[in-house]
Amino acid sequence: MSAPSLNKTINFPENMRSAHELILMAKNGKKGNHAGQSYALPAFNVTTYDGVQAACEAFETLGSSGVLAFSNSALKHFGHGDAILGLETIHEIVKFRAKKSSVQIATHLDHGDNIGEHGRKVIRGAIEMFTSVMADNSTDHANKCATSLKVNMDATREVVELAHPKGVSVEGELGVLAGVEDEDTHSEISTYTDPIELKDFLTNTGVLLLAPTIGTMHGPNKGKPGDKVKLNIELAHECLKIANEINNEIIFVAHGASTLYPQVVEYAIKNLNTLGLNNDLETWKNFVGTDWDQIKGLIGAGFCKINTDTENRQTYLSALIGAIAQTSSKVDIRYYEKTTYKALVDSYIQKLIMAGNYGVWHEPKINVSEFKFNLNV
Numbered sequence: 482m483s484a485p486s487l488n489k490t491i492n493f494p495e496n497m498r499s500a501h502e503l504i505l506m507a508k509n510g511k512k513g514n515h516a517g518q519s520y521a522l523p524a525f526n527v528t529t530y531d532g533v534q535a536a537c538e539a540f541e542t543l544g545s546s547g548v549l550a551f552s553n554s555a556l557k558h559f560g561h562g563d564a565i566l567g568l569e570t571i572h573e574i575v576k577f578r579a580k581k582s583s584v585q586i587a588t589h590l591d592h593g594d595n596i597g598e599h600g601r602k603v604i605r606g607a608i609e610m611f612t613s614v615m616a617d618n619s620t621d622h623a624n625k626c627a628t629s630l631k632v633n634m635d636a637t638r639e640v641v642e643l644a645h646p647k648g649v650s651v652e653g654e655l656g657v658l659a660g661v662e663d664e665d666t667h668s669e670i671s672t673y674t675d676p677i678e679l680k681d682f683l684t685n686t687g688v689l690l691l692a693p694t695i696g697t698m699h700g701p702n703k704g705k706p707g708d709k710v711k712l713n714i715e716l717a718h719e720c721l722k723i724a725n726e727i728n729n730e731i732i733f734v735a736h737g738a739s740t741l742y743p744q745v746v747e748y749a750i751k752n753l754n755t756l757g758l759n760n761d762l763e764t765w766k767n768f769v770g771t772d773w774d775q776i777k778g779l780i781g782a783g784f785c786k787i788n789t790d791t792e793n794r795q796t797y798l799s800a801l802i803g804a805i806a807q808t809s810s811k812v813d814i815r816y817y818e819k820t821t822y823k824a825l826v827d828s829y830i831q832k833l834i835m836a837g838n839y840g841v842w843h844e845p846k847i848n849v850s851e852f853k854f855n856l857n858v
């Protein structure tokens with residue numbers, strides 16, 4: 482029996498949609514009443530309340546479709562150790578923020594799983610409260626090993642059966658991605674997605690969002706300086722052909738696709754020098770992102786959800802270092818928070834422009850072609 486299809490008649494809270502609905506518009510190039518070139522939705526991994534507000538302000542500024550992604554460990558952080566409390570809190574905050582919004586927003590559980598007891602509890606909570614979930618069953622994180630295709634398919638299909646009737650889209654993962662994302666997601670090894678397994682996986686699970694592994698890496702060190710990771714764009718196109726034959730509403734997701742803003746790194750290094758903090762200079766110099774040109778190649782291969790995290794974390798930290806280098810004696814949290822908040826908004830705006838995700842729900846409130854992302858102001 483085939484897996485249940487995504488129920489598209491569900492009404493989410495005001496101005497909220499399933500991630501799949503927003504990303505499908507991007508795949509089809511739909512902005513307002515126009516259909517043009519495909520674009521992508523950077524899914525912003527947010528870990529603080531300021532991050533939620535900053536991302537929403539960026540969506541508002543540009544009239545973008547918004548995906549806010551929360552990992553298990555982010556939810557634990559919001560809930561002070563209790564992921565379910567974090568989930569409930571985020572659910573209420575985003576619902577309130579979306580109501581006052583002029584764009585459409587999705588909430589997505591990043592790297593949920595249906596394998597461990599904790600994962601199963603969180604993913605079920607997210608199906609009740611979010612508009613999209615990732616069921617990453619490609620890895621058994623507790624035992625640190627890849628799962629078999631059968632285990633991955635069965636566990637993912639079970640999530641689809643719970644989520645699709647409620648209108649909640651499901652993202653699966655096939656293959657193992659190398660790198661460190663957070664305490665839940667780290668792997669030394671990476672395996673490419675096998676196109677034959679891909680066909681089986683998509684047919685059996687019914688997922689409409691899938692993260693194949695084609696060479697991206699989690700974390701701030703994607704390869705070495707001068708020796709960046711190369712993405713297998715050819716494999717991406719092969720996967721797209723297979724997916725489109727099954728259902729042309731299937732969309733791919735790029736994990737570990739953070740690029741790096743050179744100006745953010747330069748700004749951090751300049752201010753670390755001012756502060757005389759030499760210990761971390763090498764770490765900053767060794768950060769390596771994926772080239773945006775490669776990511777652009779992926780958008781053409783149906784990767785319309787681009788997970789975006791590391792560069793925003795780096796932006797926040799770089800702005801904070803700069804604010805402290807200017808004055809470290811302001812006894813006012815707001816002074817430092819104002820700087821990091823503005824930097825985060827600009828970092829998000831920059832990525833939305835790069836991905837072509839603007840002018841979807843209304844005309845941008847800034848001149849997109851003149852926007853310059855620079856912490857040095």
Ligand SMILES: [Zn+2]
Pocket residue numbers: 592662699736737788
């Ligand atoms: Zn990921």
